[in-house]
Amino acid sequence: MKSNSSIEKKKAIVSVFLYSNQPVTKCQGRYFTKMKNFVDFLALLSSKSPDYRLIVPCNSIEQSETAALIPINLPSDLIEVNSYQGHTQALLRTIPNAYHLRKQIKKTLADGHSVIIAGPGPNSMLYLLSLLLPKNVKFAFFIRGDTVKTVENMYKGRLIGRFAIELVKIFQRRIYSLLKQRRAIAFTYGTKLRDIYAQHGKAQSIAPLIDSSDISTISTVSREAHVGGILKVLFVGRLSREKGIQDLLDACQLAVKDGTPFELTIIGHGPLLDSLKDYIQTHELNGWVSLIGYVPHGGKLMTYFDSHDLLCLPSYTEGVPRVIVEAFxxxxxxxATPVGSIPALFSEHLHLIENNSPRAILDAINWCRSHTPEIKDAAAGLPKVANLYTLEHHVESVKKQLNQFAVADR
Known part of the structure; x- marks a missing residue:
């Protein structure tokens, strides 16, 4: 005969609030985003149960402003909170947003539901909610990278840097504490981060990075046109120090001097945009470097992937870069440089750059140039590798873990 406690666990309704820290915009009832990153995974997860509610920072825009954005399918019953731009605004909006959410969560608790708050970590929203809500509320953190290292690189040399780093450390220590209390579970993007968080409590490695519709086996004709000629190198990412984009430009200049030039296409936006333009002009690299700017996710971006020979990511810090799987x-x-979970997940399928120096980056590019047949063979199998990192591949596993965690220790 089953015990009363096991019957209670079966009857318990698990309500999961899924917080995305990625702001979206709204126009005429439709939602848009600058890039698919994390909100698409949470949206898919929320569609798997009527008791899962998506929470997004959101603001309204005019129709004319949607041209450069990506339409994204979000559930109709989502919860909208005040949107923001940048870390400072995010912190300022956290307090009113958290109190707004606390009311809805307390009502759900009063209805007898088990509640989990899930979202990215370390993060100010989940930190504050963990202090405001009763101790029977649990948390699930999606850890996508070493946030402390990322913030260190982003704010290096700035007065506010020390404050920002200490704040992130406070958020991180709170996660460790909740894990030790068995009030939290960590879903880490990669095994390296899993091993760190598993020291404090329950942690599981996942890597939901792309939609299955992005996977396509393509012809190698366009790439073969460049064999033995000028290599076409692509960079896609934020134009900021931690991404190593300046080092990649230095490598391009070095290649021209060495007589082994390559064509470099840079796609992205960020704080280094103007300085990169000046550098290209000053060092007369206009014939070798194309600075495209922001390109929304979709067919146009895929065209750039299809027309280049190599994606180069000389980052100083990463979690699990989505762009790697998009390239695959x-x-x-x-x-790519061996940072974050890149070596653990992808070392058998890409070339690891020894370090971030321009010379090391150029050596890696030249290695790829001189090993064209091997790269061609490896690239043919990359779409199959990408299948392991689709949102659909991971969402059911995460849902199962959340439901089990909700009723554990009851």
Whole structure:
């Protein structure tokens, strides 16, 4: 005969509030985003149960402003909170947003539901909610990278840097504490982060990075046109110090001096945009470097993947870069620095750059140039590798873990 406690666990309704820290915009009832990053995974997860509610920072825009944005399918019953731009605004909006959410969560608790708050970490919203809500509320953190290292690189040399780093450390220590109390579970993007958080409590490695519709086996004809000629190198990412984009430009200049030039296409936006333009002009690299700017996710971006020979990511810090799997999905080979979870997840499928120095970056690019047949063979199997990192591949596992965690220790 089953015990009363096991019957209670079966009857318990698990309500999961899924907080996305990625702001979206709204126009005429439709939602848009600048890039698919994390909100698409949470949206898919929320569609798997009527008791899962998506929470998004949101603001309204005019129709004319949607041209450069990506339409994204979000559930109709989502909860909208005040949107923001940048870290400072995010902190300021956290307090009113958290109190707004606390009311809805307390009502759900009063209805007898078990509640989990899930979202990215370390994060100010989940930190504050963990202090405001009763101790029977649990948390699930999606850890996508080493946030402390990322913030250190972003704010290096700035007065506010020390404050920002200490604040992130406070948020991180709170996660460790909740894990030790068995009030939290950590879903880490990669095994390296899992091993860190598992020291404090329950942690599981996941990597939901791209939609299955982005995976396509393509012809290698366009790439073969460049074999033995000028290599076409692509960079896609935020134009900021931690991404190593300046070092990649230095490598491009070094290649021209060495007589081994390559064509570099840079896609992205960020704080280094103007300085990169000046550098290209000053060092007369206009014939070798194309600074495209922001390109929304979709067909146009895929065209850039398909028309290049190599994706180069000389980052100083990363979690699990989505762009690597996007390149794999298009059969594009990748050279990247061994940071974050890149070595643990992808070392068998890409070329690891020894370090971030321009010379090391150039050596890696030249290696790829001189090993074209091997790269061609490896690239042919990359779309199959990408299948392991689709949102659909991971969402059911995460849902199962959340439901089990909600009723554990009851």
């Amino acid at each position: 999905a298009r059969g594009l080979y990748v050279a």
